[in-house]
Amino acid sequence: MATNLTINGEQKSFDAPDDMPLLWVLRDILGMTGTKFGCGVALCGACTVHVDGKAVRSCLLPVSAVSGRAITTIEGVGTTPVGAKVQKAWLDLEVIQCGYCQSGQIMSAAALLASTPTPDDSDIDAAMAGNICRCGTYVRVREAIKHAASERQT
Amino acid sequence: MLVAASPANKPSGLSRRNLLAGAFVGGFMFAFQLPVRAANEPTQPPDTTEGKFAPNAFIRIDTTGKTTLVMPQVEMGQGIYTAIAMILAEELDADYAQITLQHAPPSDKLYGNPIFIIQATGGSTSVRAFWKPLRNAGATARAMLVQAAAEQWQVEPANCTASNGQVMHAASGRKLSYGELCDAAGKLTPPKDVALKDPKDFSVIGKPLKRFDTPDKVNGKTIYGIDAMVPGMTFATLAQCPVFGGKLAKVDDRAAKKIPGVRQIVVLDDLVAVVGDHMWAARSGLEALDITWDEGPNAKISSKDIWAHLRAASETDGVIAKSVGDIAKGLATGERIDASYEMPFLAHATMEPLNCTVHFKGDSCEVWTGTQIMSRVQSEAAKAAGLPIDKVTVNQHMIGGGFGRRLEPDMVVAAVRIAKQVNGPVKVVWTREEDIQHDIYRPVYRDNISATLSNGKVVGFKYKIAGSAVIARWLPPAFQKGIDIDAIDSAADQPYDFPHFQCEYVRVEPPAVPTGFWRGVGPNNNVFAIESFMDELARKAGKDPVVFRRELLGKAPRMLAALNLAAEKANWGQPLPARVGRGVSIQPTFDTSIATVVEAEIDSQGEIRLRQVNVAVDTGIAVNPDTIMAQIEGGIVFGLTAALYGDITIEKGRVQQSNFHDYRMLRIDQMPKINVHLIKSGEAPGGIGECGVIGGPPALRNAIYAATGVALRRMPIDRDAIAERKKS
Numbered sequence: 001m002a003t004n005l006t007i008n009g010e011q012k013s014f015d016a017p018d019d020m021p022l023l024w025v026l027r028d029i030l031g032m033t034g035t036k037f038g039c040g041v042a043l044c045g046a047c048t049v050h051v052d053g054k055a056v057r058s059c060l061l062p063v064s065a066v067s068g069r070a071i072t073t074i075e076g077v078g079t080t081p082v083g084a085k086v087q088k089a090w091l092d093l094e095v096i097q098c099g100y101c102q103s104g105q106i107m108s109a110a111a112l113l114a115s116t117p118t119p120d121d122s123d124i125d126a127a128m129a130g131n132i133c134r135c136g137t138y139v140r141v142r143e144a145i146k147h148a149a150s151e152r153q154t
Numbered sequence: 155m156l157v158a159a160s161p162a163n164k165p166s167g168l169s170r171r172n173l174l175a176g177a178f179v180g181g182f183m184f185a186f187q188l189p190v191r192a193a194n195e196p197t198q199p200p201d202t203t204e205g206k207f208a209p210n211a212f213i214r215i216d217t218t219g220k221t222t223l224v225m226p227q228v229e230m231g232q233g234i235y236t237a238i239a240m241i242l243a244e245e246l247d248a249d250y251a252q253i254t255l256q257h258a259p260p261s262d263k264l265y266g267n268p269i270f271i272i273q274a275t276g277g278s279t280s281v282r283a284f285w286k287p288l289r290n291a292g293a294t295a296r297a298m299l300v301q302a303a304a305e306q307w308q309v310e311p312a313n314c315t316a317s318n319g320q321v322m323h324a325a326s327g328r329k330l331s332y333g334e335l336c337d338a339a340g341k342l343t344p345p346k347d348v349a350l351k352d353p354k355d356f357s358v359i360g361k362p363l364k365r366f367d368t369p370d371k372v373n374g375k376t377i378y379g380i381d382a383m384v385p386g387m388t389f390a391t392l393a394q395c396p397v398f399g400g401k402l403a404k405v406d407d408r409a410a411k412k413i414p415g416v417r418q419i420v421v422l423d424d425l426v427a428v429v430g431d432h433m434w435a436a437r438s439g440l441e442a443l444d445i446t447w448d449e450g451p452n453a454k455i456s457s458k459d460i461w462a463h464l465r466a467a468s469e470t471d472g473v474i475a476k477s478v479g480d481i482a483k484g485l486a487t488g489e490r491i492d493a494s495y496e497m498p499f500l501a502h503a504t505m506e507p508l509n510c511t512v513h514f515k516g517d518s519c520e521v522w523t524g525t526q527i528m529s530r531v532q533s534e535a536a537k538a539a540g541l542p543i544d545k546v547t548v549n550q551h552m553i554g555g556g557f558g559r560r561l562e563p564d565m566v567v568a569a570v571r572i573a574k575q576v577n578g579p580v581k582v583v584w585t586r587e588e589d590i591q592h593d594i595y596r597p598v599y600r601d602n603i604s605a606t607l608s609n610g611k612v613v614g615f616k617y618k619i620a621g622s623a624v625i626a627r628w629l630p631p632a633f634q635k636g637i638d639i640d641a642i643d644s645a646a647d648q649p650y651d652f653p654h655f656q657c658e659y660v661r662v663e664p665p666a667v668p669t670g671f672w673r674g675v676g677p678n679n680n681v682f683a684i685e686s687f688m689d690e691l692a693r694k695a696g697k698d699p700v701v702f703r704r705e706l707l708g709k710a711p712r713m714l715a716a717l718n719l720a721a722e723k724a725n726w727g728q729p730l731p732a733r734v735g736r737g738v739s740i741q742p743t744f745d746t747s748i749a750t751v752v753e754a755e756i757d758s759q760g761e762i763r764l765r766q767v768n769v770a771v772d773t774g775i776a777v778n779p780d781t782i783m784a785q786i787e788g789g790i791v792f793g794l795t796a797a798l799y800g801d802i803t804i805e806k807g808r809v810q811q812s813n814f815h816d817y818r819m820l821r822i823d824q825m826p827k828i829n830v831h832l833i834k835s836g837e838a839p840g841g842i843g844e845c846g847v848i849g850g851p852p853a854l855r856n857a858i859y860a861a862t863g864v865a866l867r868r869m870p871i872d873r874d875a876i877a878e879r880k881k882s
Binding site for chain 1: 230231232233364365367368369371372373374375376377378380381383389414415431432433434435437503504505506507552553554555556557583585586780781784785787788789790791792795813814815819820821822823825827828
């Protein structure tokens with residue numbers, strides 16, 4: 001039985017078990033490997049995507065729960081104005097080290113800025129504390145979010 | 155900007171043992187004074203591809219001017235690809251915009267790390283080891299391009315200049331691009347002893363240039379090992395015996411086989427893997443297996459046993475690694491203080507879980523992974539596949555966190571063994587739980603220190619390390635006379651001018667638990683113990699911790715300058731509220747002098763709020779200052795994470811932690827401010843990747859000591875020990 005999803009504005013049709021998490025659909029069926037596997041139990045945020053603009057962990061999200069909803073992944077977030085600004089800020093401030101967690105960091109940051117255009121430190125803490133970075137790029141993640149927020153206003 | 159590696163080069167017949175003969179004292183750099191190998195000379199076998207100028211293993215220029223730089227070291231976030239490209243581009247006077255990077259194929263001969271001999275990225279060696287070879291490679295290529303132009307113009311090479319991928323003859327106003335010159339330059343014999351630039355003329359090195367690897371990391375395009383997609387591939391995940399060294403007894407796979415998408419159950423003597431159409435099928439299948447393990451002889455081992463074993467061994471005499479003055483006399487003079495410090499097992503927990511994709515084709519084998527040990531992965535895969543080494547191709551990838559975990563080939567060996575049972579390519583991905591419970595752990599250590607004080611000054615200082623000899627397993631020729639040069643690193647060679655000093659090492663391997671390198675390596679342990687003890691000595695001597703250290707740094711001016719700068723930036727000595735403390739540590743690690751000051755608040759429950767960290771860094775010439783700052787910032791997080799939470803414990807022969815709920819990580823909402831202060835220097839570059847990790851834990855420990863008076867002597871931090879004591 002085919003499942004239909006809208007991902008980054010494109011219709012995708014594929015066969016997958018209803019309980020299969022979106023993460024593995026993206027990675028292993030659709031070959032969209034930008035979304036990362038980190039822990040499998042929503043503790044690290046590496047698998048973060050947007051569902052209807054909200055940041056969610058795709059590793060525990062059954063594919064059957066998102067049919068008909070708009071899904072955005074790291075491969076598509078740059079087409080939104082907020083996503084593009086976050087990506088630019090990430091490069092301007094050279095946030096990234098190994099980069100493995102950064103798809104998730106960028107997705108969480110873009111969702112934050114979409115809902116809270118000028119976040120303060122506590123907003124950033126609340127939105128980003130679910131995203132672990134083992135390289136420890138947190139100082140620059142915070143700066144880059146503020147940098148992206150300031151660019152939005154100019 | 156990154157293209158796939160070319161097919162595997164032929165393996166080298168180099169004998170490590172022959173090359174490694176000699177004395178091993180004073181850490182990696184002095185330990186491996188090697189005959190410089192072919193890879194480091196400008197007389198590489200040339201790449202004879204038509205229209206390509208390839209004077210050595212690192213540089214390829216084609217007729218369009220496209221400059222491909224081959225990366226001998228692997229990128230795992232530390233920014234080494236950019237640093238290597240900058241060093242090559244500096245001496246080559248390349249057109250920076252035309253540069254493309256390529257992963258090196260496996261070859262110790264062409265790409266071996268001059269410090270390790272093998273092709274390994276670790277130990278903060280990359281820039282130190284390749285600084286001269288890469289500069290030589292760039293300068294030699296440049297000289298050949300200039301020569302080619304001069305011959306064409308019939309002028310003296312000395313009257314020509316090069317910059318930005320062009321050779322110019324100022325007198326006549328003529329110029330030729332490197333692309334135009336590459337055919338002619340390729341016919342020349344590489345000159346010997348080409349002059350290198352005076353560092354004052356550097357135009358690339360020393361600039362905070364943008365990284366090559368990050369643009370593809372903001373949009374999901376970067377392909378890590380775990381992202382390898384091969385046509386026709388299946389997906390697998392595995393369960394290894396939870397008890398170290400245990401074997402499989404039996405497995406009932408009837409339920410697993412009924413799960414949609416499950417294709418095959420691979421049963422080996424020590425693991426079971428489920429192969430499916432995707433990771434979800436594989437995982438679901440694995441959970442449905444009913445496995446009975448033969449737990450073997452380690453089934454009763456616990457942390458308690460391991461610590462009893464280590465503590466007993468630590469009381470025995472060690473091998474003397476360094477002796478200055480007369481330690482017996484020193485320890486007999488003045489007031490004596492003794493203390494022991496203990497460090498736990500740690501997992502690496504790289505964000506990219508262990509993985510490896512393998513296509514075993516019977517008479518050949520192809521591997522896709524991200525590794526810190528390219529050539530060793532090839533040889534270990536060949537052994538596991540039962541094939542000659544030249545039948546194994548390894549495709550290198552960007553690494554989603556190494557930290558020493560990917561200095562081991564165990565995940566590749568397991569994946570090859572599984573792939574031998576599978577028809578077609580298979581990607582084997584470890585669950586986070588398997589990754590944490592089957593790591594190769596940072597060893598437990600116990601350090602015994604004795605010192606004497608007379609009139610507030612140190613007279614004798616004896617430091618004895620007891621712990622695993624990772625080097626003995628990982629690079630056997632470097633383990634000599636019972637001394638692990640990593641375990642004693644930053645301990646045997648002291649910045650402090652102690653009149654009577656001795657450093658000893660007791661090799662003791664923990665039962666059952668495999669041990670390996672973990673970012674910061676031996677100095678994590680040594681700097682923690684020594685710098686913690688220095689604060690205890692300072693208090694005994696009635697001196698301020700910075701003043702006490704300063705008095706002992708008369709012979710280490712770079713370290714002294716770093717200490718003074720960090721103290722100044724941290725407002726050392728300014729009053730703080732109750733239960734807030736500042737702590738300092740210094741470290742002479744990897745040819746870099748660092749001082750760290752941590753400011754922290756300890757609440758009544760013993761919970762810690764990190765307020766501020768100031769780090770002063772003298773690493774010599776900073777190839778890319780921005781990358782260095784980033785490495786220190788991130789290293790601080792890595793080290794403080796371990797100090798706050800890192801503790802792998804063993805019960806019934808198995809690791810008790812399994813995922814990020816019980817093997818916790820520092821998160822953004824707990825972050826202190828981190829200020830990194832780079833000290834300008836013209837000295838040769840030092841190491842950086844490990845350095846940031848090392849100083850945070852002792853500085854935090856000393857901040858807690860200042861704030862609470864509690865002298866912690868174990869990591870991680872015991873919250874109960876530093877909670878506010880109730881008044882009777």
